[in-house]
Amino acid sequence: MKWSLRLFTILVVLFLAACGSGEAEPDEESQGGNEGETRVIQHEMGETEITGQPENVVALEFSFVDNLASLGVSPVGIADDSDKDRIIEPIRDIIGDYTSVGTRKQPSLEVISSLQPDLIIADMKRHKDIYDQLSEIAPTIILPSLAADYDGIIESFQTVSKAMGMEEKGEEVLAEHKARIGELRAQVPEDEDRTVLPAVVADSGFYAHNMESYTGSLLESIGLNNAIQSGDARYNKINLEQVVEFNPDVMFFMLSGEQTVVDEWEENELYQDVSAVKNQEVHEVDRNMWSRFRGLISSEKILEDAIQYLYE
DSSP: OOHHHHHHHHHHHHHHHHHHHHHHHHHHHHHHTTTOOOOEEETTTTTEEEEEEOOEEEESSHHHHHHHTTTTTOOOOETTOOOOSSOHHHHHHOOOOOOBOOOSSSSSHHHHHOOOEEEEEEEEEGGGGGHHHHHHHEEEEEEOTTTTOHHHHHHHHHHHHTTTHHHHHHHHHHHHHHHHHHHTTTTOOOOOOOEEEEEETTEEEEEOOOOTSHHHHHHHHTTTEESOOSSSSSSSEEOOHHHHHOOSEEEEEEEESSHHHHHHHHTTTTHHHHHHHHOOOEEEEOOOIIIIOOHHHHEEEEEEHHHHHHHH
């Protein structure tokens, strides 16, 4: 009888222990399955919900590649115009391998979908018309890039940081960037009064970047005044007479093609009379760096280039 009672007691204890263990399992599974908080990201086309930290990110403009590289993130897909040489070296070293999704103007939706992204970052000017199609593939945010000035690029970086769930990291990176910009600004003499003019120079024309353009506003941020302080467009196709009228003291040429309109102008006395030409202050710079890439990393490199040409 005593043995039976002891056996019954042991069985009851084991049963209760098993029940207690079974009740704990759902909580443990729930904790392990928590994929992170859901946040709402405000962007040019409205709001997008993103949960957790995206792992497979597709960037459809170079500035967003720069944003991600600044955060230490490697995108799985990039609209690189089907030319991997367009990825500037400092960023190429950070992001490593990726899949090309075609051109920035017309990225391949099929290739993007095959990468199974959990975030797509697209440009307002280029991609607003395919926003719905992109959103069917993955959560998509639309930000200004092609039409943005330097301040707009900074704002886009902050939004990308939030979308990635890396807002604190983004603040640290941005603080370091601003400190570096301050160091570069300190290298520009307070009495610097020369005007500068960055321009894409092609066979089809001379495309000047005014003070509101990305490169123009970036140079202005450290005290280098743009030769064009007005204009309806940030990027203006101007003729030789207009170059003479603006008469920049320094010109930075982003070459497009082996033959450009400047090859024709060089034989013209008007061109030879432009201050930058007379003083041998015409500098050829990397178009990928100075025009196509727009972000924290490329901004610092552009200013380092400019200061080297002007003062070193």
